[in-house]
Amino acid sequence: xxxxxxxxxxxxxxxxxxxxxxxxxxxxxxxxxxxxxxxxxxxxxxxxxxxxxxxxxxxxxxxxxxxxxxxxxxxxxxxxxxxxxxxxxxxxxxxxxxxxxxxxxxxxxxxxxxxxxxxxxxxxxxxxxxxxxxxxxxxxxxxxxxxxxxxxxxxxxxxxxxxxxxxxxxxxxxxxxxxxxxxxxxxxxxxxxxxxxxxxxxxxxxxxxxxxxxxxxxxxxxxxxxxxxxxxxxxxxxx
Amino acid sequence: xxxxxxxxxxxxxxxxxxxxxxxxxxxxxxxxxxxxxxxxxxxxxxxxxxxxxxxxxxxxxxxxxxxxxxxxxxxxxxxxxxxxxxxxxxxxxxxxxxxxxxxxxxxxxxxxxxxxxxxxxxxxxxxxxxxxxxxxxxxxxxxxxxxxxxxxxxxxxxxxxxxxxxxxxxxxxxxxxxxxxxxxxxxxxxxxxxxxxxx
Numbered sequence: 001x002x003x004x005x006x007x008x009x010x011x012x013x014x015x016x017x018x019x020x021x022x023x024x025x026x027x028x029x030x031x032x033x034x035x036x037x038x039x040x041x042x043x044x045x046x047x048x049x050x051x052x053x054x055x056x057x058x059x060x061x062x063x064x065x066x067x068x069x070x071x072x073x074x075x076x077x078x079x080x081x082x083x084x085x086x087x088x089x090x091x092x093x094x095x096x097x098x099x100x101x102x103x104x105x106x107x108x109x110x111x112x113x114x115x116x117x118x119x120x121x122x123x124x125x126x127x128x129x130x131x132x133x134x135x136x137x138x139x140x141x142x143x144x145x146x147x148x149x150x151x152x153x154x155x156x157x158x159x160x161x162x163x164x165x166x167x168x169x170x171x172x173x174x175x176x177x178x179x180x181x182x183x184x185x186x187x188x189x190x191x192x193x194x195x196x197x198x199x200x201x202x203x204x205x206x207x208x209x210x211x212x213x214x215x216x217x218x219x220x221x222x223x224x225x226x227x228x229x230x231x232x233x234x235x236x237x238x239x
Numbered sequence: 240x241x242x243x244x245x246x247x248x249x250x251x252x253x254x255x256x257x258x259x260x261x262x263x264x265x266x267x268x269x270x271x272x273x274x275x276x277x278x279x280x281x282x283x284x285x286x287x288x289x290x291x292x293x294x295x296x297x298x299x300x301x302x303x304x305x306x307x308x309x310x311x312x313x314x315x316x317x318x319x320x321x322x323x324x325x326x327x328x329x330x331x332x333x334x335x336x337x338x339x340x341x342x343x344x345x346x347x348x349x350x351x352x353x354x355x356x357x358x359x360x361x362x363x364x365x366x367x368x369x370x371x372x373x374x375x376x377x378x379x380x381x382x383x384x385x386x387x388x389x390x391x392x393x394x395x396x397x398x399x400x401x402x403x404x405x406x407x408x409x410x411x412x413x414x415x416x417x418x419x420x421x422x423x424x425x426x427x428x429x430x431x432x433x434x435x436x437x438x
Contacts, residue, residue, distance in 0.1 A: 090390040094352040233357035
């Protein structure tokens, strides 16, 4: 076996970009090695078998070799039956991919996040609780990066969250009881945070709205001043 | 070893063509200079004229040096059908094959949120004007069967749906003369999902 050779590893394609005349550089999220950059030589030739295989949102078995930052794809095949995203859900898929591209470092393995990504795509494909699946994934991503939300207890007294209590969520710290009649800050009910911690069924719309804001601000803190392109494109599509 | 400045400038310039590396560029340059100076003059003139004068058709965005392309001007075309494609090459492919007699709209790309390509880059506002003027009854979505092509088709079908215009997607499936055994899984599952009743 050649040095640095990896065979038939489950992975998803996050992004492709043309490279030279007939090749492309693909960014993949692999189960064992995390995010990777691969050169797929000749994969844009009209008769290349890889053209139809190298598509985002379906799990592939990839083989590659090489030791540098960019490795060479040696083979690719579909791992599972196509569970394709359709319609609006494609844009949710693009959003997930951009989050991973922006926040994961190359060759930093995240096997649990990989499993979560696969499950999220499956629920997107089925069209069940799309918004809630995205929230759970965002939370798992923060957790995987070491910036997980504090969903257990209040930061000052350390008391267990009260489902009916109203809290102010402080980024990088956690929930603190909101002052009566407070209207500023990231306000969130205890039951919303508990629902996210439990990762069970989707809570009501108010909870989901509150969590969407908390997660968005937390992600923005990591993304820095370069906004997500998928968000910009999506907002230009809404009329 | 290096060439004289003009020759090396020509070799470098030729390398801007797709599929042309240093060796091919050198071969082309020598061929033009040694054997075919008239051809070279014609090429230079054609390039210059095209670059200066060719723009986009004001109604379909096809490449043309006139304000409207020959397809949009043609009186025999059926203006109730609008075929949306990604590139000018796709227009030529459809023109050369199946007897399609409607009009086109060329996006010059596809929605690609990760690359920041949104509706503004694809001339969607112009497409909306075409849909608004009332003559289009059916939009045929002939974007490529990639995830970006599907996303683009979905977005345009919503624009058409809001105006009560029927939109159809070209079928994907097994190529004519192909064998099921050698067709990849993705194509085959599309082909099965899009099966139709035998008449």
